[in-house]
Amino acid sequence: MNVVDGSKHAVDLSHGLENVPVLIERSSSVPIFPEFQYSPENIEGPGCTVDPSEVTLPGCSCLYHSCCTESCSCLQTHGQAYDSTGTLLDRTQTDSGYCSPVFECNALCSCSDTCSNRVVQRGLRLRLEIYSTRNRGWGLRTLEAIPHGTFVCEYAGEVISFEEARRRQLTQRSEENNYIIAVREHAGTGSIIETFVDPAVVGNVGRFLNHSCLPNLFMLPVRVHSVVPRLALFAGRNIDAHEELTFDYSGGYSNQPPVELLSTQSDAAIKASRTDGLQRKPCHCGANKCAQFLPLDLSILSGNNPK
């Protein structure tokens, strides 16, 4: 047990599995705390064809403390995603609306653990607190200021197949939260990679993030050791201490156009087939331009412009 800030926080929700304790605000009249198994990383769930803990990507042979673009095969193949301090570089989307995918150095790379191309894999570093929001159940806030571009946390859980995601969504009671995130990435050749992550039963601190139509975090698929992406959340602006952390479940961010406008026809068709028959739930984010309903799923346009 970690005791932080006197008696207010008595529990580390991660039971020591994270680098820093995940705190829970203990106050009166809080909703019932959900039971789930804590896992800092994705695990293989029903229908998942690739074990996310398996190392399936090649590594570089750099002998330096930190990799540099002149000599590193990882950075030459996939581009540089972070600056020397591990802050995400501005990944301004091109006219096509696609941003290049992020690949970190992995278990097969010979560079050191402190290589600046290792960020998400180093795990949680910020002091975050789960607390009871006024009207949206549990939420997650930061106890320290977070600069723009900083990695905040992963959205980790069971990696499942579409069929399993569908089965779980259709058997949900209307008062239950839907935690399943579907990420669609464009692989460059026009093919689309889909990843379904469900943190409801096995998951990490990311499951407490609420949706907002005006969020302060955005989600980016990041590959480390495996072809199965980790769903990483980064600060989309400078965030003050004690602000609630939120992201847009539809994959958008603030002033950027909604993903739908940029999607290809094939993506729109897949999206429609994936969400057919699912019930929409009201959104209580309170943003000026609130869409009134929670998005049903998320598309991330990552990859090269398909021809």
Ligand SMILES: [Zn+2]
């Ligand atoms: Zn490296």
Ligand SMILES: [Zn+2]
């Ligand atoms: Zn390297």
Ligand SMILES: [Zn+2]
């Ligand atoms: Zn490498």
